[in-house]
Amino acid sequence: MTVSATRPSPNKRAGNGTAPRIDADEIGLDALVGHAGYAVRRFQIWIFQDFIKTLGDVDIRPTQYSVLTVIGANPGLSQMVVAKRLGIERARLVHLLDSLEQRKLVKRIKSKSDRRSHALHLTGQGETALAKFQRLAAEHERHVEEKIGKANRERLLQILAGFT
Amino acid sequence: MTVSATRPSPNKRAGNGTAPRIDADEIGLDALVGHAGYAVRRFQIWIFQDFIKTLGDVDIRPTQYSVLTVIGANPGLSQMVVAKRLGIERARLVHLLDSLEQRKLVKRIKSKSDRRSHALHLTGQGETALAKFQRLAAEHERHVEEKIGKANRERLLQILAGFT
DNA sequence: TATTGTTATACTCTATAACTATA
DNA sequence: TATAGTTATAGAGTATAACAATA
Numbered sequence: 001m002t003v004s005a006t007r008p009s010p011n012k013r014a015g016n017g018t019a020p021r022i023d024a025d026e027i028g029l030d031a032l033v034g035h036a037g038y039a040v041r042r043f044q045i046w047i048f049q050d051f052i053k054t055l056g057d058v059d060i061r062p063t064q065y066s067v068l069t070v071i072g073a074n075p076g077l078s079q080m081v082v083a084k085r086l087g088i089e090r091a092r093l094v095h096l097l098d099s100l101e102q103r104k105l106v107k108r109i110k111s112k113s114d115r116r117s118h119a120l121h122l123t124g125q126g127e128t129a130l131a132k133f134q135r136l137a138a139e140h141e142r143h144v145e146e147k148i149g150k151a152n153r154e155r156l157l158q159i160l161a162g163f164t
Numbered sequence: 165m166t167v168s169a170t171r172p173s174p175n176k177r178a179g180n181g182t183a184p185r186i187d188a189d190e191i192g193l194d195a196l197v198g199h200a201g202y203a204v205r206r207f208q209i210w211i212f213q214d215f216i217k218t219l220g221d222v223d224i225r226p227t228q229y230s231v232l233t234v235i236g237a238n239p240g241l242s243q244m245v246v247a248k249r250l251g252i253e254r255a256r257l258v259h260l261l262d263s264l265e266q267r268k269l270v271k272r273i274k275s276k277s278d279r280r281s282h283a284l285h286l287t288g289q290g291e292t293a294l295a296k297f298q299r300l301a302a303e304h305e306r307h308v309e310e311k312i313g314k315a316n317r318e319r320l321l322q323i324l325a326g327f328t
Numbered sequence: 329t330a331t332t333g334t335t336a337t338a339c340t341c342t343a344t345a346a347c348t349a350t351a
Numbered sequence: 352t353a354t355a356g357t358t359a360t361a362g363a364g365t366a367t368a369a370c371a372a373t374a
Binding site for chain 1: 194195196197198199200201202203204205206207208209210211212215226230233234236237251301304305308312316317319320321323324325326327328
């Protein structure tokens with residue numbers, strides 16, 4: 001790691017127990033520069049907050065969106081498969097689906113070949129709604145472009161392609 | 165957004181309620197490709213898990229590491245300033261510091277100039293420990309390099325520099 | 329009046345374990 | 352025995368509100 005050495009400018013040093021005159025954005029954060037995890041985490045928080053805000057009117061959060069999108073593109077999947085693919089605990093997916101089913105966006109159909117499992121489908125309403133969510137998600141994606149630049153967003157997606 | 169159209173290959177389609185023969189890694193996830201947030205979130209989970217595992221022996225998690233690092237590089241900061249700088253709720257920082265103080269890594273010293281606030285310092289033990297944590301964090305950072313490539317890690321840090 | 333640290337509460341998310349009905 | 356879905360619980364993390372001491 002390339003944690004740079006501490007570089008406290010004189011006016012930023014505090015003596016023993018002396019409160020420093022200092023604002024949050026003036027802190028030497030050199031020590032965290034060079035840590036990929038820190039930068040990625042801060043960016044992820046920003047991006048989720050923008051997503052939640054942009055899709056605020058339709059009350060859809062990132063995980064709900066990913067579940068709807070996967071079901072929409074692959075109708076008939078079981079809960080196990082969706083959970084595994086999205087990296088969600090199957091116990092948690094139960095609640096996510098309960099809520100989406102209550103909102104009439106998704107339906108669970110009993111499988112005939114394996115009566116333990118459910119085949120997941122969007123409702124008609126769900127398909128219409130998803131189209132709208134995707135338009136809003138596209139708007140969110142444009143916010144990302146505005147924030148880091150179109151080329152950088154493309155590069156980012158390339159670098160992280162293996163994690164989807 | 166560039167959500168590609170649904171492309172269900174015949175063998176992946178399930179009829180009404182018919183359980184499909186399909187593994188999680190075979191699902192058409194085209195619909196989520198092109199969403200920066202999804203890729204960033206999956207990467208962030210991977211990177212945190214590797215960090216937690218790599219620093220597992222010393223029982224230090226990413227947030228604890230960032231707090232120790234900022235205090236180490238800027239001794240004397242108040243809790244408000246640290247919380248604001250790291251984007252942590254000040255209520256949560258209280259508990260984080262309680263735990264770090266119990267482990268004798270950090271000490272809260274009453275400020276003389278503003279008796280409401282505490283000046284935060286590492287203990288001697290804390291300084292020694294942090295040096296070790298930073299060596300382990302460097303090891304973690306090498307894992308990131310191995311995962312996405314040295315050049316890509318550098319590019320990522322450049323793209324996200326504004327979020328630190 | 330406003331701010332710092334603290335306590336408390338609620339909600340989301342993660343991680344497990346155990347139960348049921350099927351296989 | 353093992354698996355799919357479910358239920359329940361505990362621990363992080365986040366978001367708020369309110370309080371005491373101090374400014």
